[in-house]
Amino acid sequence: MWLFAVALATSMLGGVLGMASGIFIVPILTMFGRIDIHTAIGASLISVIACSCGSAAPFLKERLTNIRLAILLETATTSGALCGVFLAGLIATPVLYVIFALILLLSAQQMLARRKEAIISLAGDTGRWSALRLDSSYPERAPNREVAYSVQRLPFGMALMYGAGVISALLGIGSGVLKIPAMDTALRLPIKVSSATSNFMIGVTAAASAGAYFARGEIVTLVAAPIALGSVVGAVLGARILMTVPNEKLRLMFIVILLILALQMMLAAFGINLLGRAL
Amino acid sequence: MKAERIVKSDLALDSQLEHVLGKLLHYGTLLASAVIAAGLILVPTSDAMGVRVTTTGIALFILLPVVRVGAMLVFFLRARDYRFGIIAALVLLIILFSYLVGAR
Numbered sequence: 001m002w003l004f005a006v007a008l009a010t011s012m013l014g015g016v017l018g019m020a021s022g023i024f025i026v027p028i029l030t031m032f033g034r035i036d037i038h039t040a041i042g043a044s045l046i047s048v049i050a051c052s053c054g055s056a057a058p059f060l061k062e063r064l065t066n067i068r069l070a071i072l073l074e075t076a077t078t079s080g081a082l083c084g085v086f087l088a089g090l091i092a093t094p095v096l097y098v099i100f101a102l103i104l105l106l107s108a109q110q111m112l113a114r115r116k117e118a119i120i121s122l123a124g125d126t127g128r129w130s131a132l133r134l135d136s137s138y139p140e141r142a143p144n145r146e147v148a149y150s151v152q153r154l155p156f157g158m159a160l161m162y163g164a165g166v167i168s169a170l171l172g173i174g175s176g177v178l179k180i181p182a183m184d185t186a187l188r189l190p191i192k193v194s195s196a197t198s199n200f201m202i203g204v205t206a207a208a209s210a211g212a213y214f215a216r217g218e219i220v221t222l223v224a225a226p227i228a229l230g231s232v233v234g235a236v237l238g239a240r241i242l243m244t245v246p247n248e249k250l251r252l253m254f255i256v257i258l259l260i261l262a263l264q265m266m267l268a269a270f271g272i273n274l275l276g277r278a279l
Numbered sequence: 280m281k282a283e284r285i286v287k288s289d290l291a292l293d294s295q296l297e298h299v300l301g302k303l304l305h306y307g308t309l310l311a312s313a314v315i316a317a318g319l320i321l322v323p324t325s326d327a328m329g330v331r332v333t334t335t336g337i338a339l340f341i342l343l344p345v346v347r348v349g350a351m352l353v354f355f356l357r358a359r360d361y362r363f364g365i366i367a368a369l370v371l372l373i374i375l376f377s378y379l380v381g382a383r
Binding site: 046049050052053054056057058060061063065067068071072074075078079081082085086203204206207208209210211212213214215216219221222224225226228229232 | 293294296297298300301302304305307308311312315316318319322330333334336337338340341342343344345347348351363366367369370373374376377378380381382
């Protein structure tokens with residue numbers, strides 16, 4: 001029951017701030033629930049899939065998701081996930097905690113920096129990748145117009161996506177932290193398009209590694225199931241609230257939570273658990 | 280003129296695909312969630328049965344994005360877009376390979 005509540009709360013917050021909740025699920029399960037990190041990662045991956053699939057439909061309807069670009073980049077993210085599954089068996093648990101702490105810090109830094117709209121290349125200057133017909137357009141509500149965009153620096157974007165796939169499989173997170181900058185800065189996509197396309201891809205990336213862990217029997221049903229259900233409900237509720245822009249206080253609170261979790265994960269790598277003992 | 284027509288039919292096809300995928304993911308999520316919820320309700324009364332149903336629900340969630348890629352493959356092939364058909368097939372192969380590595 002408390003697993004359901006945790007997933008519900010984190011997914012709602014995640015939905016509000018437009019980021020995946022996976023990054024909170026693993027630290028919370030390992031620290032407060034004293035759940036083995038591999039079990040936590042497996043459960044988190046299922047929640048990541050559930051969130052991605054559950055929230056995809058509205059983005060598709062609004063024509064924000066670039067399907068062609070997504071399937072092309074998925075070759076990179078799933079290859080990365082394959083590599084991550086392989087690495088997960090080799091990397092020692094303390095090292096896993098350290099990597100997780102670094103990703104948490106990176107997310108905090110990204111929240112602090114805020115996303116800036118990239119200089120959108122207008123469809124007029126068709127890039128080198130026009131043969132793939134990746135360039136597209138999306139409808140903007142206010143002002144009501146069609147915004148055309150073209151895809152830039154594809155190889156760089158693919159390389160970053162591979163890295164995002166590895167991290168996703170290794171840590172059980174959606175890796176939006178890495179995917180969104182990859183799309184903003186490398187591919188130069190409009191923010192709405194990169195958010196929607198990244199969300200669309202996250203499910204397939206997580207499914208590639210979750211299937212492998214499932215086959216290995218590393219996904220514990222009674223941990224993963226309540227988390228998945230909570231995430232679906234949380235993501236739906238969170239997306240409703242997302243329509244209103246998150247305020248500054250909430251953002252600051254989030255950064256603080258990320259920093260605390262990062263510190264705790266770092267300490268956990270050396271066998272110290274401050275928060276868990278307090279409970 | 281001709282180029283414009285191609286772009287238009289392309290857009291029409293893509294929006295058809297968007298519609299199909301949106302429906303698939305929406306109802307797929309509902310189905311998997313319902314199976315998981317049913318399983319969890321069963322757990323207190325009949326443990327083994329409940330866990331089995333719940334596990335099936337989790338497997339459905341893992342398969343849902345894979346089915347989505349499969350649907351895209353079929354769609355691209357039917358639209359004679361072989362380049363993207365191959366890309367979709369490649370993604371499916373990588374996922375399959377990942378499962379084999381995991382099961383090993």
